[in-house]
Amino acid sequence: MKRFRHHGPVSAAGSVAASVTLATAMTLIAILLVQARGVLDFGFLLGTPSRFAAQAGIGPALAGTLWLTLLTAAIACPVGVGAAVYFEEYAPRTRTMLAIESAVANLAGVPPLVFGVAGLALFVRGLGLGSTVLAGGLTLAMLALPTVLVTSQEAIRQVPTGVRAAAYALGATRWEVIRRQVLPAAAPGIVTGLTLALARTAGAAAPLLVIGAASFITYAPGTPGDPLTALPTRVFAWSARSQPGFTALAAGAGVVLLALLLVLHLAGMALRRRLAGAAR
Amino acid sequence: MPANPAAPGRPLEVWPPVVALDVAPRANSALICQSSRLASPGPRRHRSNVRVVHGLLAVVAACTVATQAGCGAPGRAGGIVSVGGSSSLYTLSEAVAESFTGVRPDSRVTVSFSGTAGGFRQLCDGEIDIAGASRRISAAEAARCSALDFPFLEIPVARDGIVIIANPANTLVECLTLDELTRLWGSAGEVRTWRDLRPSYPAETIRLFGPGPDSGTFRLFTSVVVGRPGASRSDHYQSEDDDLIARGVAGGRWGLGYLGSAAYTRNREDLRAVPVDTGFGCVEPTPDAVADGRYSPLARDLFIHVGVASLAREEVYALVDYYLSAAATLAVETGYVALPAAEYARGRVMLESGREAS
Numbered sequence: 001m002k003r004f005r006h007h008g009p010v011s012a013a014g015s016v017a018a019s020v021t022l023a024t025a026m027t028l029i030a031i032l033l034v035q036a037r038g039v040l041d042f043g044f045l046l047g048t049p050s051r052f053a054a055q056a057g058i059g060p061a062l063a064g065t066l067w068l069t070l071l072t073a074a075i076a077c078p079v080g081v082g083a084a085v086y087f088e089e090y091a092p093r094t095r096t097m098l099a100i101e102s103a104v105a106n107l108a109g110v111p112p113l114v115f116g117v118a119g120l121a122l123f124v125r126g127l128g129l130g131s132t133v134l135a136g137g138l139t140l141a142m143l144a145l146p147t148v149l150v151t152s153q154e155a156i157r158q159v160p161t162g163v164r165a166a167a168y169a170l171g172a173t174r175w176e177v178i179r180r181q182v183l184p185a186a187a188p189g190i191v192t193g194l195t196l197a198l199a200r201t202a203g204a205a206a207p208l209l210v211i212g213a214a215s216f217i218t219y220a221p222g223t224p225g226d227p228l229t230a231l232p233t234r235v236f237a238w239s240a241r242s243q244p245g246f247t248a249l250a251a252g253a254g255v256v257l258l259a260l261l262l263v264l265h266l267a268g269m270a271l272r273r274r275l276a277g278a279a280r
Numbered sequence: 281m282p283a284n285p286a287a288p289g290r291p292l293e294v295w296p297p298v299v300a301l302d303v304a305p306r307a308n309s310a311l312i313c314q315s316s317r318l319a320s321p322g323p324r325r326h327r328s329n330v331r332v333v334h335g336l337l338a339v340v341a342a343c344t345v346a347t348q349a350g351c352g353a354p355g356r357a358g359g360i361v362s363v364g365g366s367s368s369l370y371t372l373s374e375a376v377a378e379s380f381t382g383v384r385p386d387s388r389v390t391v392s393f394s395g396t397a398g399g400f401r402q403l404c405d406g407e408i409d410i411a412g413a414s415r416r417i418s419a420a421e422a423a424r425c426s427a428l429d430f431p432f433l434e435i436p437v438a439r440d441g442i443v444i445i446a447n448p449a450n451t452l453v454e455c456l457t458l459d460e461l462t463r464l465w466g467s468a469g470e471v472r473t474w475r476d477l478r479p480s481y482p483a484e485t486i487r488l489f490g491p492g493p494d495s496g497t498f499r500l501f502t503s504v505v506v507g508r509p510g511a512s513r514s515d516h517y518q519s520e521d522d523d524l525i526a527r528g529v530a531g532g533r534w535g536l537g538y539l540g541s542a543a544y545t546r547n548r549e550d551l552r553a554v555p556v557d558t559g560f561g562c563v564e565p566t567p568d569a570v571a572d573g574r575y576s577p578l579a580r581d582l583f584i585h586v587g588v589a590s591l592a593r594e595e596v597y598a599l600v601d602y603y604l605s606a607a608a609t610l611a612v613e614t615g616y617v618a619l620p621a622a623e624y625a626r627g628r629v630m631l632e633s634g635r636e637a638s
Binding site for chain 1: 360362370371374375377378380381387388389390391392393394407521523524527546547549614
C-alpha cells in the first residue's frame with residue numbers, strides 16, 4: 001500500500017471514485033429505509049398482499065423468493081460446475097468446442113428479460129409447468145448458469161498445473177485428481193461465482209413477470225408446484241400504484257430483498273472462508 | 281514424505297488402494313454447493329448434507345413429474361383458483377379474492393391480469409380458471425374456444441365507465457367532445473399539440489397514454505371514439521398495466537389518457553377526470569352517470585368467464601358463487617357501479633345450470 005502513496009493524482013481519483021460508489025449505495029439504502037419507515041414489522045413479513053395498504057404483507061413473496069433461490073442454486077450449481085469441469089478438464093480444445101464455450105459465456109450478457117421469454121416457451125408452455133415456482137426456478141437457473149459456468153471455469157484454471165501433475169505422478173486417475181484436488185482448490189472461487197449469480201437472480205423481476213408471476217395471491221407457496229410469486233415482482237406491483245401507502249410497502253419489500261442479498265453474501269463469504277481453510 | 285502442494289506443512293495422507301491427495305474431505309460438498317454446509321461443524325457431517333441435496337433434487341424431479349401430470353399447475357387443480365384477464369376488472373377480482381379468504385381462510389386464490397383478449401386465450405387453454413373481461417367475447421374468440429371443446433359461462437358482475445384522464449395541473453381542459461376525442465385518437469398526424477385540438481389551448485405537445493391492444497377498454501374506446509375496434513393511433517405509450525398509464529399521465533402537465541373507472545379511482549389523487557360531451561352536455565364519469573346511461577357510450581358491463589368443466593371443482597364454484605354475492609358491495613367500494621340485483625340473480629341461475637352441466 002505504501003508504494004502507491006506517491007502516486008498522488010491516481011490515488012486521489014481512486015478514492016473519489018470509491019467514495020462516490022459508497023455514497024450512491026448509502027443514499028439508495030437511506031432512501032429505501034426512510035420510505036419504508038413504519039412498514040417493517042412481523043405483520044408485514046408474514047402477511048398476505050391486500051388492497052388496503054395498512055394490512056398488506058410480503059409473506060407469499062418472501063416464501064416465493066426463498067424457494068426460487070433454493071431451486072436456482074440446486075439446479076444451476078451442479079449443472080454449471082459440471083459443465084465447467086467438462087470444458088476445462090475433458091473437452092478437446094477444438095475450434096467447435098471453443099465456439100460453444102464462448103457462446104455459452106456470452107449468455108451472461110443477455111438481458112434477464114430474454115430468459116423470461118425462453119422460460120415461458122420452454123417451461124411454462126413446453127413442459128406444461130404453468131406459471132409455477134418450479135418454472136420460475138428453472139428460468140432463473142438458466143439466467144444463473146452462464147455466470148456460474150464462467151466463474152467456475154476461471155477458478156478451475158487458477159489451480160496450479162503442479163498440483164495436477166503431482167497427483168497424476170502419484171497414480172491418481174483423472175476423476176480422482178478433479179474430485180480430490182482441483183475442485184477443493186477451486187471451491188472458494190466457485191462459491192463466489194454462485195453467490196454473484198444468485199444475487200442477480202434473486203433480484204430479477206422481468207423474467208418472472210414474463211412467465212406470469214401472480215399479481216395477487218392469498219397464500220404462501222409451499223411447494224415448487226404452487227403459483228409463482230417473488231419479492232421483486234411484488235416491489236414492481238406496489239411501486240406502480242400511486243397511493244402513498246403502497247410506495248412505502250414497495251420500499252419495505254425492497255429493504256427485505258436487500259437484507260436477503262446481504263445474508264446471501266455473508267453466507268457465501270463464510271462458506272468461502274471455510275473452503276479456503278480446508279484446501280490449505 | 282513429499283510436501284503437500286495444496287497445504288504446505290501438512291503431510292499427504294495415503295488413501296488406499298490408489299494414492300490420492302486427500303487434503304480436503306469436503307470435495308463433495310464443494311461440488312454440490314449447498315449452504316446448509318455452513319451449519320455443520322466438521323467434515324464428518326458432509327455425507328448427510330449430500331443426502332439433503334440429493335433429496336432436494338429428488339423433490340425437484342418429483343415436482344416436475346407431478347406438475348406435468350397436471351396436479352400442481354395453477355388453473356388445473358390442487359385447490360388453487362387462478363383469476364386473470366381484464367385489468368379493468370382486476371381491482372374487483374382482487375377485492376373479491378381478498379374477502380373470500382376472510383370467509384374461507386384455507387382458500388388458495390391468485391389474481392393477475394393480461395388484458396381481456398389474453399384472458400380468453402388463457403382460459404380456453406386451461407391456464408386460468410376465471411377470466412375477467414371488459415367486453416363480451418367476440419365471435420372469433422368464442423369459435424376458438426369451441427374448437428378446443430371448451431364450454432364456458434359469461435356472467436356480468438359490474439359496470440364501469442372509461443374515464444378520460446388528465447393531469448391535475450392541467451386546469452384548462454374542462455370538457456372534451458366525442459368529436460375532439462375522435463380527431464385526437466384517430467390518426468397520428470392530425471393532432472400533435474393541444475392547440476391542434478382546440479385553438480384556445482397552448483401549443484404544448486399532448487403526451488398520450490392508453491391501454492394496449494389486448495385490452496377490452498382499448499377495443500371499446502377505439503370502436504366508440506374512432507369508429508372501428510382496434511383502430512387507434514399507435515404513436516403513444518400503451519400498457520396492459522393501468523397503474524403505469526396513470527403514472528404516465530400524472531408525470532407531466534400535458535399528458536392525456538384513458539382508463540377503466542376502478543383504475544382511475546385507485547389513482548384519483550394524481551389524476552383529473554375530464555368530462556365528455558356526448559351530445560347531452562358535459563358529463564362527468566360519476567357512478568350515477570354510468571348507471572343511468574348518461575355516460576354511455578363510454579360505459580360498459582364487465583364480465584367474468586368461467587369454464588363449465590371447472591365448476592365441478594368445489595373451490596372454483598365457491599369463488600364464483602361468492603363473487604356474485606359480494607360483487608355489488610365491493611364494486612361500489614372499489615370504484616365500479618353495481619349491477620341491478622336482478623342481474624346478479626340471473627348470474628346465479630347461470631351458475632347453477634352450469635354446475636349441473638359439469
